[in-house]
Amino acid sequence: MQAANIVDINVQNFQQVILEGSQQQPVVIEFWAEGHEPCIEVAASLNKIALEYAEHFTLARINCAVEQQIAMQFGVQALPTVAVFKDGQGVDGLVGPQPEAALREMIEKYLPKEHETLLGQARQLLGMGQFNEALPLLAKAHELAPEVAEIKLALADASIQAGRLDLASDLLNSIGLADQNSDYQALCSALEIKQQAADSPEIRTLFEQAEQQPDNLELKLQLAAQLNEVGRAEEGLALLFEVLKKDLNALDGAMKKSFMDLLAAQPAGDAAAASYRRKLYSLLY
Template sequence: MNMAINSMSNLVSINTQNLQQVLGETSQQKLVLLNFHSPQSPECISQIGILENLATQYKDYIVVANLDCDAEQALAAQLAQQVGLQTLPTLVFLKDSAPVDLLAGVQSDAQIREVLAKHLPAQQDLLLEQAKQALLKSDLNAAFNYAKQAYEIDSKNARIKLVLADICIQIHKLDDAQALIDTIDAQEQDAYFHNIKAKCEAALEATDSPEIKEKQSQVEQYPNDLELKIELSNLLNDAGRKEEALETLFTVLKKDLNFNEAKPSFLAIIASLPDGDALAAKYRRKLYSILY
């Protein structure tokens, strides 16, 4: 079945009807991998599997265009002449309607990725872009995970550090944000840096409110009043001081596991942390230690 290109799929079968669109218009927006193949050839079939996997991984950046040389003989012959086709499979990489690379014969996943890397943004840049897209959708958890992966690949990149710091401020990981901001060199301190730095300072200032100080002194005065500790924990959590909020609630739970809203509040704070957060794991373990 010949499939015309649509916005949903970046895997297409090439025919005379969609040739102009894919090799012309589509290659202006994405890198097109034109795959000359024969469904009779086992080597071609195994390579299509690799290409389908890459199409899923790089869906925003590439289009895999399969040309069945048995079904579309005239078209294949015409294009083969233009690219100097010698063998099947052959993979032609097209950007802005022009060939930019060619791989003749069967290729491994690694060999194809090596050529892709020459024409696509680096992996950390792709992850950073995904983090920004997730931020636009207010999906802070996904944004944090993408930015963190980008940071793990390139921990010296100032732009990645600042985007990660920005997300850390929004999920109230202010110590982490401050640590990232402190590592930005003077020559990289642009307008975006000053914006994030000011945001972090304002958030840190808000964390030490007069209400918190007053509640802390009440807790010191009446250390056995568990209700006061819950009130202090709520204030700390609202200010983004999640670790202190959890620690305060934990002192309540150690005294009385079923006191008021202590346990649901404790679990709600853990749930508000990003997936795989070390703080969440630490306080889950602490809770289990007194549950069992």
């Protein structure tokens, strides 16, 4: 059974698969003829590559002995010929026998990079309001392409929505002047509103009380919980960890349990949570 992204082209589906389809993702066109040995070798390589990148490009196969009209329309003069179409236009091609490496190199130039794929997946999640689920995808994309402002802005957006205000602030502060567009300005405004809400009178009072009563561990637990509620989880983790460094069994283990609960509440892939998890393990073992 032929893979879904490998299509035999005829006059009926030519426009839909190649001209319209290449508006959505690259289309690699394989011009071939039955019984032609170089075509067989190239076909095997293209089929292998198409299966590897099943979601990222369409392999359109044109049998020139059968679809002579289409072959003439493309001006094919030798077989095998391989062409890449993108946005309805031919953008690259190779003529004659080719090793797999040459075919792969040409095709991969037009495929989305891993960070672009992750960004696209994350945007779908953001559109459905699944901010915590989008965060690890965006964090990975940012790790792969730390210079791409588009990813930074998307990660900042998800962080604000998920209550990770510290991360959002760091990301927005790293955006260069040239990339401070309307999206950036909107995110800065959204962050400021969230930060104002996060600095509530109740939290300020708890901070003051914690300073006045440094040995009141119950108060520190309460403050850490409040900080987590308003998107300041990293501050809460830092507060509890300072206690655990001195006494791992503080409050008969309640402090450690609260710290671990706070870690578990953070989104998958959260850098601060991962860092504090390692720190806790260093204390335990």
